[in-house]
Amino acid sequence: MKRFLHHGKIPLKSIVDLAFHHQPPPNPVSHVVNSRPAIINIHGIFGSRRLFRPFSKPLANALNTDVYSVDLRNHGDSPIAQPFNYVSFTKDVIHFIKKHIGDKRPVQLIGFSLGAKVALLATLCSQINASKCIAIDAPPYETVAVDSVLVENYELITKIINQEIKIEKGSKNWKKKLLKLFQGLPANATNNGDPSLYFANGFYSVKRNAEPPTAGQDPYIEYSIPLEEFPNLIDEIIGWPDLQGKDNLEGLFKLSTDSPALFMKAMHSLAISDDYSLLKKHFPRAVVKEIDSGHNMTVEKPEESLQCMIDFLKDS
Numbered sequence: 001m002k003r004f005l006h007h008g009k010i011p012l013k014s015i016v017d018l019a020f021h022h023q024p025p026p027n028p029v030s031h032v033v034n035s036r037p038a039i040i041n042i043h044g045i046f047g048s049r050r051l052f053r054p055f056s057k058p059l060a061n062a063l064n065t066d067v068y069s070v071d072l073r074n075h076g077d078s079p080i081a082q083p084f085n086y087v088s089f090t091k092d093v094i095h096f097i098k099k100h101i102g103d104k105r106p107v108q109l110i111g112f113s114l115g116a117k118v119a120l121l122a123t124l125c126s127q128i129n130a131s132k133c134i135a136i137d138a139p140p141y142e143t144v145a146v147d148s149v150l151v152e153n154y155e156l157i158t159k160i161i162n163q164e165i166k167i168e169k170g171s172k173n174w175k176k177k178l179l180k181l182f183q184g185l186p187a188n189a190t191n192n193g194d195p196s197l198y199f200a201n202g203f204y205s206v207k208r209n210a211e212p213p214t215a216g217q218d219p220y221i222e223y224s225i226p227l228e229e230f231p232n233l234i235d236e237i238i239g240w241p242d243l244q245g246k247d248n249l250e251g252l253f254k255l256s257t258d259s260p261a262l263f264m265k266a267m268h269s270l271a272i273s274d275d276y277s278l279l280k281k282h283f284p285r286a287v288v289k290e291i292d293s294g295h296n297m298t299v300e301k302p303e304e305s306l307q308c309m310i311d312f313l314k315d316s
Helices: 049-063 086-100 114-123 148-161 174-183 196-204 233-238 276-281 302-313
Strands: 020-023 038-042 067-070 107-112 130-136 261-266 286-291
Touching (some): 020 049, 038 114, 114 130, 130 302, 148 233, 286 302
Parallel strands (some): 038 107, 107 130, 130 261, 261 286
Antiparallel strands (some): 020 067
8 A cells, every 4th residue: 555645744632622413302301311321332443423313313313312323533523643442432432421421421332343342341331330242243353354345445545635536625526436446346235225435434524625726736536534544544544452461551451241242243344353252352241143234234234233232221
């Protein structure tokens, strides 16, 4: 993979305040709602809180509780900051829960892919009251292989960022041209949902891409995440923190929890090993639901995914 063009350093921050969307319950009777666990949705790499837009209101309605969808650091409307790793992501989420929900009220965390590992780590944190966790196609250990959907889309994103493929800002039909590039990837040609828009959104969300460049400005479209600052991004995504060593020196994470964890395994993905006993090292009460889909489960099987979430969370 070619080296990224360099655009400057970004700040180092141990904690950032996350942007979020709050979906209130349909019947907000305070003493009843506050007894229900609040739900926290956490998106995957290159995504944003918009990933869970189709699920937030149905979850709030079905469970009559508050549903929060967050943008992780370096995603969506949240601040850009180093470092880019699971411990930092999780610290931000824990800070968010303490600030907006409180450390006493139960929370139930739902995460997809990278967000699933963040949700799992937050569930292992004793500073919040995590009662349940749902991990959508990601395990609590280092992933053995990177899904082709991520690999192909990441490579296309880097080619555009490095200007190997050039699309000028504000040019005619630039969004259509961009989307066509993503739709042309073999990994995006699924029968049950096209993730092209998900990956292209990092270009669409940069407002200056829609306007012709000013004098001295880079004429080609930019990406919302400064990927040139995160050269080890793929290694970070497939990894899992060393909870018995350097990544847990503050003692933030327990090695195991009694909180139930549901692992929604995509049957056409290699993210979660077929040896389900590996899940029980940190989550002894782990259960697995197999879904006939690829890694991008919530796009391919949205109705089945939603019902699976509701069924697991409703008995609390």
